Each structure stands twice: as C-alpha cells, then as structure tokens.
Amino acid sequence: MNSLSKYLEIKxxxxxxxxxxxPIVALESTIISHGMPYPENVQMAKKVEEIIRxxxxxxxxxxxxxxxxxxxxxxxDLETLAKASSVTKVSRRDLAIVLANxxxxxxxxxxxxxxxxxxxxxxxxxxxxxGIHRGYEETLDVSADLDELAQTDVTVICAGxxxxxDLPRTMEYLETKGVSVIGYQTKVMPAFYTRESxxxxxxxxxxxxxxAKIVLTKEELHIGNGLLVVNPIPEADSLDANYIxxxxxxxxxxxxxxHIFGKDVTPYLLKKIVEETKGESLKANLALVYNNAKIGAxxxxxxxxxxxxx
Numbered sequence: 001m002n003s004l005s006k007y008l009e010i011k012x013x014x015x016x017x018x019x020x021x022x023p024i025v026a027l028e029s030t031i032i033s034h035g036m037p038y039p040e041n042v043q044m045a046k047k048v049e050e051i052i053r054x055x056x057x058x059x060x061x062x063x064x065x066x067x068x069x070x071x072x073x074x075x076x077d078l079e080t081l082a083k084a085s086s087v088t089k090v091s092r093r094d095l096a097i098v099l100a101n102x103x104x105x106x107x108x109x110x111x112x113x114x115x116x117x118x119x120x121x122x123x124x125x126x127x128x129x130x131g132i133h134r135g136y137e138e139t140l141d142v143s144a145d146l147d148e149l150a151q152t153d154v155t156v157i158c159a160g161x162x163x164x165x166d167l168p169r170t171m172e173y174l175e176t177k178g179v180s181v182i183g184y185q186t187k188v189m190p191a192f193y194t195r196e197s198x199x200x201x202x203x204x205x206x207x208x209x210x211x212a213k214i215v216l217t218k219e220e221l222h223i224g225n226g227l228l229v230v231n232p233i234p235e236a237d238s239l240d241a242n243y244i245x246x247x248x249x250x251x252x253x254x255x256x257x258x259h260i261f262g263k264d265v266t267p268y269l270l271k272k273i274v275e276e277t278k279g280e281s282l283k284a285n286l287a288l289v290y291n292n293a294k295i296g297a298x299x300x301x302x303x304x305x306x307x308x309x310x
Contacts, residue, residue, distance in 0.1 A: 023301040178225060216310070
C-alpha cells in the first residue's frame with residue numbers, strides 16, 4: 001500500500017466508475033456541515049447527487065471521516081456529517097492535521113479539488129468559489145480557493161465567486177495566476193445570487209461539448225492548473241441586484257463590528273444574509289447549486305465521450 005492509498009477510501013460506485021471510465025462529478029461537503037441546518041442539508045446533498053445521476057454521471061461527495069478521505073458518501077455518512085455539532089472546515093492547511101487526528105472534516109473548494117485530484121476525478125461542482133474579501137487592503141483576506149485553482153488540475157463548475165467578495169479583485173487575481181475563467185452561456189461574470197455583473201469575460205462557451213474540448217486540449221498541453229467554469233443562476237431564481245447587494249453591504253459592516261475574521265467570515269455572512277432575506281438567499285443558493293450540478297454532469301459526460309474517441 002502506498003502512502004496515499006491508505007488515506008483514500010473510495011466508494012464502490014465511484015471506484016467502478018473510475019475503472020470503467022465513466023463520467024464522475026466531485027462534490028464538496030462544507031455546504032452540508034456549514035451551509036444550512038439539518039435536515040435541509042441532507043435533503044440538498046441527496047438532491048444534488050440525484051441530479052448528477054439523472055444526467056448520466058456518478059456523484060462523489062467528499063469528506064474527511066475516521067482518518068480517511070472518503071470519496072463518495074453513504075447515507076449514514078451524510079447523516080453523520082449533517083448532524084454533527086463540531087465539524088472542521090478543511091482547507092489545504094487543515095487536511096493533514098484532520099486526517100492525522102482522525103477528526104470529522106468537511107471539505108472546502110480547495111480541499112475538494114486536492115482530494116478529487118488524488119482520486120483521479122476531473123470535474124467538481126460547487127455553489128460559488130471563495131476569493132478576495134472586501135476590505136482586502138486592511139485584512140489581506142484571500143481565499144485558499146484561488147491558489148488551489150492556480151495549481152490543481154481540476155475543472156470547477158460554479159455560479160461565480162460568492163457575492164460577498166470583491167469580484168473585480170478576485171478576477172484580477174485569477175488572471176494573475178493564469179486561471180482560465182470560461183462563461184457557460186454568459187459573456188459576463190455571474191455574481192452568485194444574480195446572473196450578471198459588470199465584469200466581462202474573455203472566453204465563453206454555449207455547449208458542454210465546447211467546454212469538454214477545451215478541458216481535453218488543456219490536458220494534452222500539460223497545463224497543470226485548474227479551470228473555472230462560471231454558470232449563472234437560472235433567471236427565475238436570480239435575486240434583484242440592488243436588493244441583495246444592500247443586504248450584503250450591511251452584513252459585512254456587522255461582521256467588522258463583531259470582529260469576525262478568517263474562515264469564520266463566510267459562514268457568518270451567509271447566515272446573516274439568509275436571515276435578512278427571510279430565506280430568499282438560501283432558495284437562490286439551492287437553485288444555483290442544482291443548476292451547477294446539472295451542467296457539471298453534462299460537461300463530464302461530454303468529456304468522457306470526446307476523450308473516448310481520441
């Protein structure tokens with residue numbers, strides 16, 4: 001047994017898909033443990049997996065449990081993660097520590113990318129990535145997600161960076177790091193809760209097949225960083241930009257007053273926004289996650305078909 005394999009526990013369904021070259025989509029687990037209350041978090045996780053299966057791909061939700069990186073969770077695993085009162089939010093810096101201590105951990109975008117790459121999974125669906133926080137000039141708060149995209153070869157499908165962030169600076173950072181940002185049926189950066197921002201994109205595609213060809217070409221060129229696909233929230237679920245931005249601005253001011261820092265900022269803000277919108281932001285969040293799962297599965301399936309014919 002090599003040093004990596006003793007830490008990886010791949011669910012039989014996922015292992016069979018890897019061995020038979022079926023399309024697989026990785027999923028993070030922080031959204032389950034830190035994103036919403038029980039039992040809504042379990043219902044969401046199961047629905048995302050159902051959507052991926054309905055599109056002909058295999059879901060692989062990732063979490064850290066009992067000293068193992070679990071790639072694909074059972075119903076019991078999901079319940080454990082969803083109900084636990086103390087779950088570490090695991091990014092790159094925490095991964096070895098949580099594994100060594102055999103504590104319960106939920107993977108962020110960064111650590112899900114690392115674990116997906118370890119397992120040989122090429123595609124990963126999430127809600128929104130982290131980025132440069134507003135007030136960066138004072139806090140220097142930059143999500144580890146951005147550097148992970150710069151160095152880990154996984155294609156991430158999301159609805160843009162979370163709207164609580166400084167989106168222009170986030171895009172500048174991704175450009176500096178050489179990360180391709182490709183709009184799926186959009187020519188501007190989506191802003192998570194809303195479909196559009198004032199940030200134009202250099203590249204966009206209209207079909208999963210176009211995206212799959214880009215992923216395959218990037219692999220053949222041995223360009224080793226990640227690729228970011230931004231997929232706007234469905235129009236029917238998009239919130240009014242002025243309305244949601246005013247709530248975000250106030251939530252950020254409140255976080256400063258209450259001295260919320262580091263990895264606690266994002267969960268604090270998202271919870272505050274849910275409260276102030278009376279649950280409307282949570283509905284939008286769910287809608288964009290489900291939409292990303294659908295598109296991510298389609299891209300993974302298109303890639304499998306194209307790569308099989310090479």
